[in-house]
Amino acid sequence: MKKLFVLLVLYAAYQHWNQSPVEPIRATYAASNEVIMYATAWCKYCQKARIFFDDNGIAYQEFDIEKSFAANERYQALNGQGIPLLQVNGTLIRGFNQDKIVSSLH
Template sequence: MNAPARRPEIIVYASRWCPYCRAAFALLDRKGVAYEVLDVDEQPALWNEIDARTGRDTVPQTFIDGQHVGGYDDMAALDRAGGLDPLLFPKAPG
């Protein structure tokens, strides 16, 4: 019997005022995956963390199991190319 598939850790740096953040949440919600939101409005020091991890100064910035997949446009393009689902739904070894 195969082990159940592992759920990846998904982290989204975001602002509640950002329309691209809401679009990223909607995409992840449509996929039916759970994610953690790191709110830069509540924790402004996160901007430094975003810059250190990505070299970018915009939100959203999404990480799946530590892999930076970018902002909303990047994530949507990855989805259109068929590359997002393998990150969100990794196959169980077996």
């Protein structure tokens, strides 16, 4: 009986391992931020960036480098070597790096 109880407690703890008991306070960002994302439709890190921007109310412009020749040219001019390629208030960020994005926002 004790083993069953211990297993149930461990299972419950495992199920809630990554959940915070208190919902984090959403940061507010200035509307004057300029965020540009060069991305593709299939990129999972691009999707993470979209979710981050949407969840935090951050306006951004997205350019699909596979669907737009002009977007691909701008991406190449920035020496794009991976996606997403982000420009946040003039700072170039390669890949989805939440800490770098937050430090570049107002």
